[in-house]
Amino acid sequence: MKSTEHNAFLNEAMETLNRIDKENRHLTQLGWFLQTALRRFDRNYLDRRKPQVIVLGDDIPAELLYAVCDDPFYVLGGSLGTAHWADELTPRDTDPLSRSALGWLVNPAFDLTENALIVTAVSSDSRRKLISVLQSGGRKVAALDIPPNQSPNAVHYYTEQLTELAGQIGKHTGKRFSGSNLKRAVKRVANARSQRRRFLTAALSAGSIISDEAVLLAVQCMLFADDLEEWCAHIRALGEELEQLGRQYAFSQKDRPKVMILGSPIVFPNFKVPQLISSAGMDITAVADSLSLGASVVTPKAGVFASADALLQQIAQTHLKTISSGARVSNDGLYSYFKYLVKRLHPDGIVCHILKGQIEYDFELPRIERAAEKLDIPVFRLETDYQYQDMEQLWIRMEAFGEMLTQRKIVRNKRRRTA
Amino acid sequence: MTDNRQGTPEERRKQRFFNKSAATSVKYLRKIDELPHKPASLDPFLNILKHVFVDMQGAVKPAGTLSVGTYCVMVPPELIYAAGAMPVKLCGGSYTAFNIGDDIAPRDACPLVKAVMGFESIGVMPVYRECELMAVPITCDCKKKLAGYLSERRKTVTLHVPTGRSRDGDMEHYVKELYQFSEELTKITGKPLSYERLSWACGLTAAAQYELSRFIELRRRAPLVIKGTHYLAALNALSYTHVSIWTQYMRALCDETERRIQNGEMASKENRPRILVTGSPIVFPNFKLPLLIEEMGGALVADETCMGERGAYDPPAIADQTTDGIMRALANKSTRPCTCPTFTDNKRRVYRIMQMLEDYGVQGVIYHVLRGCLVYDYEYRVLEEEMGKLGIPIIRVESDYNEEDVEQLRIRVEAFIELIKYGRGGDTAVRLRKGQR
DSSP, X not given: OOHHHHHHHHHHHHHHHHHHHXXXXXXXXXXXXXXXXXXXXXXXXXXXXXXXXXXXXXXXXHHHHHHHOSSOEEEOOOOHHHHHHTXXXXXXXXXXXXXXXXXXXXXXXXXXXXXXXXXXXXXXXXXXXXXXXXXXXXXXXEEEEOOSSOOHHHHHHHHHXXXXXXXXXHHHHTOOOOHHHHHHHHHHHHHXXXXXXXXXXXXHHXXXXXXXXXXXXXXXXXXXXXXXXXXXXXXXXXXXXXHHHHHHSOOOOOOOOEEEEEESOOOTTOOHHHHHHHHTXXXXXXXXXXHHHXXXXXXXXXXXXXXXHXXXXXXXXXXXXXXXXXXSSSOHHHHHHHHHHHHHHXXXXXXXXXXXXXXXXXXXXXXXXXXXXXXXXXXXXXXXXXXXXXHXXXXXXXXXXXXXXXXXXXXXXXXXXXX | OOOOOOSOHHHHHHHHHHHHHHHHHHHHHHHHHHSSSOOGGGHHHHHHHHHHHTSOOOOBOOTTOEEEEEOSTTSOHHHHHHTTEEEEEOOOOOHHHHHHHHHHSOTTSOHHHHHHHHHHHHOOOHHHHTEEEEEEEEOSHHHHHHHHHHHTTSOEEEEEOOSOOSSHHHHHHHHHHHHHHHHHHHHHHXXXXXXXXXXXXXXXXXXXXXXXXXXXXXXXXXXXXXXXXXXXXXXXXXXTBOHHHHHHHHHHHHHHHHHHHHHTOOSSOTTSOEEEEEESOOOTTOOHHHHHHHHTTOEEEEEESTTTGGGTSOOOOOOSOSHHHHHHHHHHHHHTTOOOTTSSOOHHHHHHHHHHHHHHTOOEEEEEEETTOHHHHHHHHHHHHXXXXXXXXXXXXXXXXXXXXXXXXXXXXXXXXXXXXXXXSHHHHXXXXXXXX
């Protein structure tokens, strides 16, 4: 590989990190997150890391993963550089997220897959064919087939597969799948998710003290960190810093329109959409994508005497009910989460982010639009890929959307005052 | 000014749909009909297509038989016949319906699904309207979302097709899905699942499969005895016909083909490049690709698509003569030998195609990709590599449900046929036919 290629791969991450760093210099606790994210693009780290288990995507229940593996290595996509590496292996219409995820695993620069078991869920057409590409390339893959509905047969099949998958991973890592391991994992994951929720609440009240991109990065580092407990400690510290700064200083709270992002996942380093939203004068109040929904799932409480099977059954049911992915005939998980967030946060507008090729989100758009129309919330469909050439065009559209939301806000406030 | 137009705007819209859709179907039926060396016994098949797409009538079936719409070959027809209904394969190929569906489905959805959504939305085609139940196997993202769309409007059953085939659990799961489907069928027909009914239905489809395998064998012996377009039309007609009626027509076609082989009457000259079509399904009236191949001097000798041979060539292997035994055999038959790219490991598709190259003396492969059909597109690379090793030329042809690209496709197909004629392909085909890899 030419060094320029690796530079392009690293530069994209550096650019996003520099921007976040510049906007949030006053946050000392953010440094760890910037370092963690940057490490993912450091060739030495990637050569050294040699993960035992690579998790492709975010559809596998985290409780199960941590029960049989101490440090799963998540590959989510997000990088234009890795997407380029997979160009020749994928058809033209493949979505950039899948392309990028494949590029992380098959590339001329580093090999993460050596001796690793790749674990993934068959949640879309791309994913099912990526498995075949990886297997034909000699990689070891364990797949989880997600049923498209919630019938008892589907729950049974899903649970059965989870058990088998846990066994497969356990055999690879040497960590046996047992009730006690699963209970410990449930506790670890529940703690991490609770820290995440606490931090998001703190970030929401902190307003302009922390930028939206920084919030996204800090939260996403949960999947990038090598040690979950370390992430928990740092996110707690960052949350406390935000609260402290909020108490100490009077940061100006601008009355900017609040938008919610929904649809295709936004993965570091491609923070194009949050960047556009911020530069068009709006704030992100929430993100409703598969990543955030997955992390917001409330883990079932493990009873002292609960067996591994009973607990797994509970996990399967919860995940199958709440999972937000194109794998479902009707993506009720995402829809309910969207409705919950709207009710709780009252966004002024919704940005429906669709990565080119992820048609499952496009299919779901009319349902979201109908629900938003009833609530009188404008929806803006933003289709893009990982290229940066369309930034200017998107910015113009986004700015127009922002202006429209501002106008609506002014009119609404005026009406309220008159009344 | 007075409005002299008759009917409401909606009625006029529906009438326009009828007219446009029928006009396209008439055009393609005429083209199929005008292809030289058409066997006389093909007429009943063309009449079925005319009955459904031009005369706008329902499926061809005995009076009083209920219709069940299916959207994939993975729904075993035996189960539906056993319940006293008949399956109607509703995957759409209509350009007119596609245009309507284009406004409903996302831009990048595949045209087949857009056509189905268009048909469903306009709600005038009797063959769609008369279906009491829709069965949608989940084989790709578009079918998945199509199931959601249909379930908001019609009684719909989804069948989860496992993406793997190696585990016993996968097969077990599909058997359970079939049992659930059977329960839904019983609800609409009132006829419970029984061993007698199931084995009767298996006999019914086995007769059709026997005739089809006879035909395939004849064609294997003499690949040029019938035009590929004619063969595809006959197989497309199966989607809208009761299997007992189709079997009679197929028997007549086999008899005529046999006579032709004995008399040495071939539909194409020996020196015509022999082409195999694989990839996305070719659904009537979207017959532009097979027609182009044969108009440009190629001989379409074989197809590996789910609207063609793949849909009907495997009878269930019943080892256990019980209801459950038959159900398992049906689940096995529908998934295990299937070469659909829905499965993560689909090497058998490559093996199947390689077998077909040998059986039919194929000199070139045309890989048909409907725009947005990602799963087929992924598999092109693998096939291209394998064909490269064998020295068989292959091209990827991407197309949509409209006629705007016909001329571009014509140029590409013509160039491909010339490449085979004057270049490589011929020697490899001869070697393969002689069994020398």
